[in-house]
């Protein structure tokens with residue numbers, strides 16, 4: 001299994017989750033996608049929407065200031 | 075396939091849906107739907123199929139746009155009067171979505187061309203206005219194992235059913251076209267324009283569900299609605315073993331257009 005990165009800190013809802021889904025579609029099952037998001041809507045919705053649609057959230061980490069890294073397992 | 079950034083934006087509201095997603099949008103872009111009739115039902119259906127990104131849309135219609143069409147055939151506009159409906163429709167579709175490849179057939183659907191044309195498509199959307207062609211579409215689909223959406227409107231009423239191989243066909247329910255004189259001529263009956271929009275949009279939804287493989291199609295049931303009471307009901311119909319085309323001893327084994335006065339809904 002491999003790890004991939006995605007930066008959606010410049011995106012707005014709903015493109016945040018759209019871009020996340022596009023990236024998740026490209027990777028294999030059990031691969032991990034690390035998504036950089038900003039505080040607020042994306043930080044709340046990406047984990048929630050991902051879980052709803054059958055992906056697993058492995059962890060959420062505050063990197064600096066308002067930037068977070070969400071680890072999603074396909 | 076990889077989406078371009080523009081496609082990601084255009085289809086974002088589909089991609090975000092769990093049941094459509096990236097895979098479903100790819101199926102739509104690879105999908106091929108034939109709209110028979112660019113009229114009251116075909117207009118909204120073609121517009122929504124185009125917006126959804128159905129990759130190939132075929133349109134067959136031998137008519138030109140008439141001013142009496144514009145009250146309900148919303149793909150056409152006033153400057154389109156006297157232009158072939160297929161050309162008018164193709165232009166609108168291409169403006170809505172350049173991803174769509176449009177194939178036009180400026181001709182009548184007949185026993186001679188129907189199988190060749192249908193064979194190029196995954197799903198057929200019946201937006202015709204006359205019984206003989208509706209039965210012809212049904213028979214061609216049953217005999218060649220093709221799926222289609224039936225639709226009909228009159229006054230304030232609409233009905234629709236989806237056929238897929240092995241399920242109830244249109245002839246299972248209606249054995250043959252009604253006799254002359256029994257149906258009111260459609261110019262006398264009239265139709266509320268938006269009723270066409272409701273029904274054509276339901277048919278487009280069935281096509282999108284069929285292409286993406288989601289949900290439950292309107293198979294083995296008729297959806298019937300009345301706009302005055304705004305009531306919808308669905309009526310279950312089993313396959314009919316005496317059906318002349320899909321029953322145990324079919325009498326229809328080759329295509330034939332039945333006689334019936336045409337009407338212009």
Ligand SMILES: [Zn+2]
Nearest residue numbers: 243246317320
């Ligand atoms: Zn039948």
